[in-house]
Amino acid sequence: MIVLKATQDKVLSVLQSVSGIVERRHTLPILANVLIRKTGSAIQFTTSDLEIQIRTNAALDGDPGTFTTTVGARKVIDILRTLPSDQTVSLESSQNKLILKGGKSRFTLQSLPAEDFPLVQESPSYGPVFSVPQKTLKALLSQVSFAMAVHDIRYYLNGILFVAEGKKLALVATDGHRLAYTSATLDVEVPKQEVILPRKTVLELQRLLSDAGGDNEPQIQMQFASNQAKFSFEGMEFVTKLVEGKFPDYNRVIPRNHNNHVTLGRTVLLASLQRSAIMTSDKFKGVRLNIEPGMLRVTANNAEQEEASDELDIDYGGEPIEIGFNVSYLIDALGNMDQDMVTLSLADSNSSALVTIPSNDSFKYVVMPMRI
Numbered sequence: 001m002i003v004l005k006a007t008q009d010k011v012l013s014v015l016q017s018v019s020g021i022v023e024r025r026h027t028l029p030i031l032a033n034v035l036i037r038k039t040g041s042a043i044q045f046t047t048s049d050l051e052i053q054i055r056t057n058a059a060l061d062g063d064p065g066t067f068t069t070t071v072g073a074r075k076v077i078d079i080l081r082t083l084p085s086d087q088t089v090s091l092e093s094s095q096n097k098l099i100l101k102g103g104k105s106r107f108t109l110q111s112l113p114a115e116d117f118p119l120v121q122e123s124p125s126y127g128p129v130f131s132v133p134q135k136t137l138k139a140l141l142s143q144v145s146f147a148m149a150v151h152d153i154r155y156y157l158n159g160i161l162f163v164a165e166g167k168k169l170a171l172v173a174t175d176g177h178r179l180a181y182t183s184a185t186l187d188v189e190v191p192k193q194e195v196i197l198p199r200k201t202v203l204e205l206q207r208l209l210s211d212a213g214g215d216n217e218p219q220i221q222m223q224f225a226s227n228q229a230k231f232s233f234e235g236m237e238f239v240t241k242l243v244e245g246k247f248p249d250y251n252r253v254i255p256r257n258h259n260n261h262v263t264l265g266r267t268v269l270l271a272s273l274q275r276s277a278i279m280t281s282d283k284f285k286g287v288r289l290n291i292e293p294g295m296l297r298v299t300a301n302n303a304e305q306e307e308a309s310d311e312l313d314i315d316y317g318g319e320p321i322e323i324g325f326n327v328s329y330l331i332d333a334l335g336n337m338d339q340d341m342v343t344l345s346l347a348d349s350n351s352s353a354l355v356t357i358p359s360n361d362s363f364k365y366v367v368m369p370m371r372i
Contacts, residue, residue, distance in 0.1 A: 128223070179365070273334070
């Protein structure tokens, strides 16, 4: 039976869309496979890592009929990448194997039974569906995802907090040293829901979401349950487990009454920090900011007694402040924004700093100071 037949670029793009979560090494060998389910002329591809499940439907030619199997996802993708994009490829079933053909090339692949594939048990009780443009969600994720923890024992920090309430969707990420907050307005009112999406889910959504705009910009539908989230977009269904635990109270972390404010060009400040960062070491990423009336000086030095000093003209008439930061934290925040101007709000050298966008309260970035 010819399971599918289409051009290489079409088959490759379908497989790549579901295979981002597939690990190359796994305790369960079948989790390295993609589940292929053919019903009539429709074909469905599913991958899982026991925490996340991605499913998509595709219209690919082949013999009509019912057929299910699983085959190594990465191996098929690696083979397809070596074939020309306009070449017609086919996948045929033969006993317990699959034969992938393209031009004069032929690959015989081992398959594993579809009934052994562990599907994620979907929650029976999801909350109300609401949708946002994919472009909006992708932008929100990129504005905060850099602040997620990576392998923190406080597992609830290894992800992003989603808070949907009324007509507002807010995303928050923190690793304990910095916190990023961003929000957007929804078209519909939703009851209050708070969930923590795991880091791997966030990275996969960023990879899959479209940033196309326009009149018919693609949407993404979201539903949350107590232990699961479901996302549906462009024929794909994305189900993920949630991180259990209590996320820190971000409202208490965001400073409210800093009275020293410096507004300056984002790219100018970013370039200055990047220059100064060259003189920091891998172990110690500290830079010192000296803010005085009319001037901001960025300085850095290292164990070899090398030093960088960079001065920027600013419109500031407040008290002089000297404060240290991990330069990577500031560069991450500024590099993931696209606005022209930023405002840096400070209280003193021992209090956290607040980075905001002038006349836009949807984004807030808090960074703890560093002793230098």
